Amino acid sequence: MKQVQPTLLLVDDDTAHRTMLKAHLAGSGYAIIEADDGDVGAHLARELAVDLVLLDLKMKRMDGMEALVEIHQHKPELPVIIITAFSSVENAVAAMKQGAFDYVTKPVDSDALRMTVKRALDFKSLEQENLSLRQRLGETFDLGNLIGSSQPMQELAETLALVAPSDATVLITGESGTGKELVAGAVHHNSRRKDAPFIKVNCAALHENLLESELFGHEKGAFTGAAEQRKGRFELADRGTLFLDEIGDMSPTTQAKILRVLQEGEFERLGGSTTIKVDVRLLAATHKDLEQMVAAGSFRQDLFFRLSVVPLHLPPLRERTMDIPALAEHFLHRYSHKNRKDIRSIQADAMEALLAYQWPGNIRELENAIERAVILCLEEKIALQHLPQQVRQAFAETTERPFAIRPGLTLKDMEKELILSTLRQTGENRTKAAEILGITRQTLQNKLKEYGLT
Template identity: 85%
Template structure:
């Protein structure tokens, strides 16, 4: 790794010690700026480009803790490593609480110092890359309520960012409750049609005749009860987007009419003779295997190919367990706000149970479980007893706890714990661990590096 462009600010009032550290770090290709005391370091950090600060705790004019606070007041993103005598480790830990990245003890071990500096710079680089990516995604694509940092969700976000601005038909597949409607909404709201109507139809909820009337509209007297003319969803969606949910439940007759609209952009209302032209982008979703249905003859093959110009698949929640904590926190906040409750977090056993359960109903089932828990909870934490019986039973039956969540863990801590426990389960087989976690092997490697576990 070429370090020549990295600049370190070395702060120590002991000139001999400073000279020794400068010689070692300089030999590794770093550019070194020296400061003889904390007040000088604060000035240099403000005025010069610095990638990392090595800051001694004990100095005469301004000690390390005070200098750390002043440096972060002006440059909160600047990485700082504390240098301390072994007897002052408590102060070094206090410095870490105040934002220092890590500390090294005197007498400084050269190899340990090199490793700590490299780890700090690698972590800073990763933070900058993540920040840049988030900014670019934020500028180009609004994910709305699509939540998750797992590899499948990252890949989905990247694909959506490319697909949404185009005008292609999109087929969204996945089990019930995986969030297909949210994906459709994200496509529309990031498309050129975002200011036009977004119309949704659940094809499974309506009988064939009612569905045709709903989609294409009807003229007065077209059938018993048709007391007046009514526009269908295609007309209402003109210049916008029409989302057909559970399109696999549609009859072959209705499928033929949908195909005509896709190919020619026209149709007639039920009971009408006038051909109506529309400009509609169509999105469709199903939990069924349309390709197999097309082979069996229960779904039109030509319509299947027209719909699946851009296929998007949503993985079930059990294949992306790393997203469960973030989703649970999201739903906790939503239903606390809705029910005017002040529940701060999940008790450790409750979180373990959420992570251990397979969630056959996917995100929808998780959301319902959290809403129920919020309603039942009278404490400041969601407890195991507040979760549905099937979640508690699954937890009780799982005698081998794949991970252990301790009170006070952050979401980052939980992610680290989940990675470590999965590696233990797989005897440190990183390829298998990545598959279980729903991420690529490279992403797992990056996570391990981020947490200093390499």
């Protein structure tokens, strides 16, 4: 079956520049439609079936920003790449805020342009597959160790199923311990790069100079102690995925180098002059507020927009209480097996204590609590006394119990009891109960139907 040729709309009032770009892109297999100003470009984008728009910012009759707004009024899903002079990068960033996919600077590097066009078309294709992927979610997407049936986790799973097959850069945010590395792993292992390397770097764990060497490698003699050439993580991740954890701790110098790799797919090793090309998908994570850091001038705005093509936020565990029983059960089985113990379940009051605690350390703290309990437990069930002191103390100080668990309940029984208790506390207000449980009203309705409670 013959592959459909993508059609690009090239909008630029500089005839020579437009002709040059057309030659580069046509040579890469794209069909090109030309427009000599923003008003013509906006009209053609509305009337014709085009897959992507390349839009110059500075034009005589209608500038690129006006044209962008008009194009997205009629076709909000159409990707637009801005072409701008280097001195107008701030305007290009402003255009990205208005919905542009990305920007390239003049003089345009043909390789960088082709890469940006490919990323934009891949992302458009990804969005078009949205519906079918949602329908196939349960059959095709492996969440790995990401556990939970709460609404935030269901929404995360759906988004990951859409994002993973693409090459889009993903920025994962959330408090420490919420499972950002697990999300990155799920993205990689469900992507087209799953058989290629998945390389992880913690940016907060290394000094600036060491981090640059770790990321980009170094040549022999590049600095004291560099006894031999060493490849960096970008090289090792070629054709695979690189996960940069705690990217908010990266220095401005390193930020600039990361931006270059994202833009052009190339870098030099420390102490070297040879330019190295790589094909790497970048995933980044942070517990910091990068937008606030951009406003304060400690994080580059252009890098922030490059990283957050697809932003994913992981809610804290206190906002997804409904997932605690399943997570606790998962960790119980894991650490019982690891420690060669036959611990079958968690006693009712211990589970109540787990549900009552706020978990400031999130999933990581819950995991540590269950591991500790397994080590201390000599019976078949985890008891309240096996839990950490801060969990027991919070439970003792809680006057309103989340729900009353009776001995012998299964995990499904606990979920049912939690739903019923929450409904009682809200006077059978299903909307409020769903909000407290961290699920949608429709999900609550489905659960009630599943348990024969409607």
